[in-house]
Amino acid sequence: MTQDEYYYWLANISNIGIKKISLLLEVFESPEVIFKASKAELLEVLTPGAELSEALTPGAEPSKALTPGAELSKALAPKPELSKAPAPVAEPSEALASSLSGRRVKLHINDINNIINSRNKDKIKRDYAGLADKGIRFIHIRDGRYPEKLKKIYDPPFALYVKGRFPKEERFTWEEGLPWEGPKCLAVVGSRECSGYGAGMTGYLAGAVAREGIGIISGLARGIDTHAHEGALSVGGKTYAVLGCGADICYPRENFNLYMAISEDGGIISEYAPGVKPISCNFPMRNRIISGLSDGILVVEAGKKSGALITVDMGLDQGKDIYAVPGRVGDRLSEGCNNLIKSGAKLVSSPDDILEELLNNYKKNDAKCNNNDFALCTINNYMLETQGKIVYACLGFEPVHLGEISAKTGLPLEVCMEQLLLLELNGLIVQKTKNYYSLRL
Amino acid sequence: MFSKAFSAAIHGIDALIVSVEADVSDGLPLFDMVGYLGSEVKEARERVRIAIKNSGFMLPAKRITVNLSPADIRKEGTAFDLPVALAILAAFGYIDEEKLKDCLIIGELSLNGNIHRVNGVLPIVYSAKQQGFSRCIVPKENAREGAAVAGIKTYGAECLKDAMDIINDSSYADCESVNLEELFAAGSGEDADYSEVAGQDAAKRAIEVAVAGMHNILMIGPPGAGKTMLAKRIPTIMPALSFDESMEISKIYSISGLLDNRALITRRPFRSPHHTITPAALTGGGMTPKPGEISLAHLGVLFLDEFPEFNKSTIEILRQPLEDKYVTISRLNATFRYPAGFMLCAAMNPCRCGYYPDRNRCTCSVNSVAKYLGRISRPLLDRFDICTEVLQVDYKELQSDGKAETSADIRRRLHTARDIQERRYKDQCIRFNSQLTPRTIKQYCRLGDSERMLLEQAFNRMGLSARTYHRILKVARTIADLDGCESIGRKHISEAICYRVMDKYWGGGCGNDAG
Ligand SMILES: [Zn+2]
Numbered sequence: 001m002t003q004d005e006y007y008y009w010l011a012n013i014s015n016i017g018i019k020k021i022s023l024l025l026e027v028f029e030s031p032e033v034i035f036k037a038s039k040a041e042l043l044e045v046l047t048p049g050a051e052l053s054e055a056l057t058p059g060a061e062p063s064k065a066l067t068p069g070a071e072l073s074k075a076l077a078p079k080p081e082l083s084k085a086p087a088p089v090a091e092p093s094e095a096l097a098s099s100l101s102g103r104r105v106k107l108h109i110n111d112i113n114n115i116i117n118s119r120n121k122d123k124i125k126r127d128y129a130g131l132a133d134k135g136i137r138f139i140h141i142r143d144g145r146y147p148e149k150l151k152k153i154y155d156p157p158f159a160l161y162v163k164g165r166f167p168k169e170e171r172f173t174w175e176e177g178l179p180w181e182g183p184k185c186l187a188v189v190g191s192r193e194c195s196g197y198g199a200g201m202t203g204y205l206a207g208a209v210a211r212e213g214i215g216i217i218s219g220l221a222r223g224i225d226t227h228a229h230e231g232a233l234s235v236g237g238k239t240y241a242v243l244g245c246g247a248d249i250c251y252p253r254e255n256f257n258l259y260m261a262i263s264e265d266g267g268i269i270s271e272y273a274p275g276v277k278p279i280s281c282n283f284p285m286r287n288r289i290i291s292g293l294s295d296g297i298l299v300v301e302a303g304k305k306s307g308a309l310i311t312v313d314m315g316l317d318q319g320k321d322i323y324a325v326p327g328r329v330g331d332r333l334s335e336g337c338n339n340l341i342k343s344g345a346k347l348v349s350s351p352d353d354i355l356e357e358l359l360n361n362y363k364k365n366d367a368k369c370n371n372n373d374f375a376l377c378t379i380n381n382y383m384l385e386t387q388g389k390i391v392y393a394c395l396g397f398e399p400v401h402l403g404e405i406s407a408k409t410g411l412p413l414e415v416c417m418e419q420l421l422l423l424e425l426n427g428l429i430v431q432k433t434k435n436y437y438s439l440r441l
Numbered sequence: 442m443f444s445k446a447f448s449a450a451i452h453g454i455d456a457l458i459v460s461v462e463a464d465v466s467d468g469l470p471l472f473d474m475v476g477y478l479g480s481e482v483k484e485a486r487e488r489v490r491i492a493i494k495n496s497g498f499m500l501p502a503k504r505i506t507v508n509l510s511p512a513d514i515r516k517e518g519t520a521f522d523l524p525v526a527l528a529i530l531a532a533f534g535y536i537d538e539e540k541l542k543d544c545l546i547i548g549e550l551s552l553n554g555n556i557h558r559v560n561g562v563l564p565i566v567y568s569a570k571q572q573g574f575s576r577c578i579v580p581k582e583n584a585r586e587g588a589a590v591a592g593i594k595t596y597g598a599e600c601l602k603d604a605m606d607i608i609n610d611s612s613y614a615d616c617e618s619v620n621l622e623e624l625f626a627a628g629s630g631e632d633a634d635y636s637e638v639a640g641q642d643a644a645k646r647a648i649e650v651a652v653a654g655m656h657n658i659l660m661i662g663p664p665g666a667g668k669t670m671l672a673k674r675i676p677t678i679m680p681a682l683s684f685d686e687s688m689e690i691s692k693i694y695s696i697s698g699l700l701d702n703r704a705l706i707t708r709r710p711f712r713s714p715h716h717t718i719t720p721a722a723l724t725g726g727g728m729t730p731k732p733g734e735i736s737l738a739h740l741g742v743l744f745l746d747e748f749p750e751f752n753k754s755t756i757e758i759l760r761q762p763l764e765d766k767y768v769t770i771s772r773l774n775a776t777f778r779y780p781a782g783f784m785l786c787a788a789m790n791p792c793r794c795g796y797y798p799d800r801n802r803c804t805c806s807v808n809s810v811a812k813y814l815g816r817i818s819r820p821l822l823d824r825f826d827i828c829t830e831v832l833q834v835d836y837k838e839l840q841s842d843g844k845a846e847t848s849a850d851i852r853r854r855l856h857t858a859r860d861i862q863e864r865r866y867k868d869q870c871i872r873f874n875s876q877l878t879p880r881t882i883k884q885y886c887r888l889g890d891s892e893r894m895l896l897e898q899a900f901n902r903m904g905l906s907a908r909t910y911h912r913i914l915k916v917a918r919t920i921a922d923l924d925g926c927e928s929i930g931r932k933h934i935s936e937a938i939c940y941r942v943m944d945k946y947w948g949g950g951c952g953n954d955a956g
Pocket residue numbers: 792793794795796797802803804805
């Protein structure tokens with residue numbers, strides 16, 4: 001068996017999770033050793049003496065996660081008094097030791113039996129070969145291709161399953177490392193039930209950022225996630241979806257076309273083995289990977305208790321920059337975003353706001369339309385009748401019904417209908433719900 | 442001793458004359474009734490005998506046989522009590538048999554001899570007149586219904602003795618009379634009016650177009666936005682009923698016993714059955730077939746509120762009547778046909794909670810919104826030419842009163858459109874734009890190059906389906922007619938597109954244009 005197959009075996013023993021694996025690896029060094037260890041050797045891990053000594057000498061990976069207190073405050077540079085800001089840690093190693101011993105899991109005799117019973121070489125080889133058939137690659141944490149960024153988080157996944165094909169011109173190939181090691185990545189999160197404004201802004205920002213070569217990471221969910229992936233794909237950019245189920249399962253199912261497009265032009269990433277069903281408790285866990293793989297997190301439309309805020313919390317712990325698109329006061333879909341801005345997240349009103357942080361030598365392109373006037377720029381390109389201009393002027397990002405447009409402009413209904421149709425045919429406005437019009441982003 | 446009286450049986454919405462023959466002969470004292478009788482008619486024996494006795498007449502112990510003919514029609518109901526009683530009394534010589542010859546009699550008897558109301562007086566009197574009868578005797582309570590028929594005298598009788606006196610002595614009572622002109626004048630004074638509905642200009646305009654071409658309309662809006670209020674007023678902008686139309690509707694109401702004490706129905710009906718209605722109650726039926734809600738809405742409006750809540754099978758049976766404008770009910774012994782030329786108006790919430798697409802209030806997921814709309818079957822959705830959104834009216838609009846148009850204003854505008862259609866289709870078997878078929882659409886809805894371009898562009902942009910195409914053209918034809926335009930212009934098409942019935946999913950047809 002190859003080393004990869006030993007790792008694959010270790011990652012897929014029932015009831016043995018990340019924490020138990022790291023416990024085992026601290027004692028046995030490699031999966032191969034665990035595979036070949038006798039029962040007596042394995043039983044030694046159960047002894048309290050071994051456990052105690054392990055607790056006092058913490059592993060290498062976790063220590064990285066908690067030390068950079070400086071990075072955390074950097075995430076909130078403008079106003080560091082966010083409640084989430086870490087309490088000053090005087091002696092990091094002490095704090096770490098206590099937190100580890102508090103959380104440390106123990107191996108049970110049943111776990112030892114599971115390890116021994118799962119040592120079926122034929123089955124392991126067969127299963128491992130099956131991954132390739134599905135176009136899925138297995139990358140364990142000690143693999144050179146495993147993203148360095150992800151190793152730095154508090155509890156990195158032991159292994160990743162990646163479904164994706166990367167264009168040849170990509171600088172980083174599979175042999176050298178994952179593509180997100182070089183280019184920067186932006187995580188985009190937000191509500192599943194987004195408004196027209198949220199959908200438009202997400203698509204626009206994701207597109208503009210991806211056009212500059214930045215990868216867009218999101219979760220393939222409905223709403224903001226979907227628009228983020230689509231925005232990146234629409235400009236030929238790279239986008240990655242982190243799933244809470246096996247990488248071979250498209251969830252939600254209505255995003256199947258998107259799922260296929262992403263696996264062509266980006267990657268589907270999961271820490272769960274193929275075939276794992278989308279159960280709801282997996283989803284918060286995958287958020288740490290979304291934030292862990294990114295260099296910054298953009299939040300568009302998050303309610304007060306949105307799941308997107310979990311990703312933000314994890315991102316803060318990991319020292320990522322937070323960007324938020326503001327919403328109107330009183331709009332319940334944007335309450336979370338506005339609160340984030342209040343606590344120090346960077347307000348985003350144009351792609352430049354993100355690009356100037358992520359790219360070192362980024363120069364603002366003045367010729368390009370700024371967020372606030374890009375709509376006006378487009379309108380000047382069209383010769384509109386006066387009535388059309390009046391109708392256009394009363395539209396915004398929130399969909400407005402035909403009847404309200406007529407009432408606002410004072411123009412008769414039939415005039416509004418005619419002008420709205422022309423505006424729509426010219427691609428200036430969109431009608432996502434019948435007779436509800438909003439500006440095209 | 443033999444005598445003969447005349448009565449009538451309801452068949453569909455018409456009446457057939459039934460002769461009631463009574464024979465009295467010597468033999469064992471018996472009372473027999475024959476002639477394909479329903480159970481209520483069989484029971485008439487007891488009611489008639491006791492009512493006669495309690496009215497003060499002695500029946501000698503003789504053998505009485507009553508025959509109702511023609512014998513191939515099943516006789517139902519209690520309206521034969523009175524003619525049977527009078528025929529027997531004539532056979533015993535209490536009534537001059539000659540005087541029964543030009544007289545049609547209906548009425549239910551109670552045991553003390555009083556006459557109770559029956560259903561279907563209007564169509565019965567109407568056929569009596571056509572069959573050449575000169576007098577009708579009907580229950581006093583129903584007398585006004587019969588009086589609406591000109592050319593025949595209708596007398597209302599309160600009890601058996603009353604009825605005898607009317608027959609024996611033509612000067613005993615005056616015949617019932619109704620002033621039809623007055624009735625129709627009063628009928629046009631509507632109590633509901635569109636001026637009472639504040640705002641909602643878009644929905645009102647959609648309704649105006651719908652009425653102009655008799656298009657079926659679907660209203661979508663949050664609860665409390667005023668969908669019912671708008672629908673209720675649709676009959677007020679329809680043209681006034683002609684006498685013939687009024688007679689047609691009144692017959693249906695008479696048969697259903699819903700005419701009350703009105704002589705005729707002079708307003709266009711508005712029926713809004715609850716969503717728990719059974720299929721039989723909607724289209725008509727039952728053991729003794731009765732018109733259903735769709736026939737009661739004939740020449741008026743059938744309003745189905747909470748449309749998705751209706752049972753699927755209940756809604757499906759609407760398809761045939763919507764096409765044919767009548768409904769056929771088959772029974773073992775007969776087939777009945779009730780008119781059902783109504784305009785369908787349905788209303789629904791946009792989603793389960795009712796507030797989509799207001800994302801601040803709607804709590805439904807995109808999936809559940811799609812599912813909610815999916816509850817209406819495709820073929821039925823195809824029956825709607827027009828779909829309009831009814832918005833939540835804000836407080837400001839509610840306060841600014843006085844400026845809204847009255848129903849009469851709208852009706853005047855509609856007049857032009859109806860006139861044009863009448864002239865256009867005078868040699869055709871259709872009357873309204875909504876009845877155009879794909880073939881006749883080509884003939885009557887020709888487009889100029891610029892208009893065709895616009896429609897094509899819109900179709901590509903919005904991803905509309907071919908089936909929507911014809912409906913948009915029909916509606917555009919109606920809008921042009923309202924404008925008094927011979928040719929369909931760009932603005933007519935733009936407006937018709939706004940009334941399209943969404944195709945797949947509510948937000949559908951617009952794809953994803955972000956980025
Ligand atoms: Zn809802």
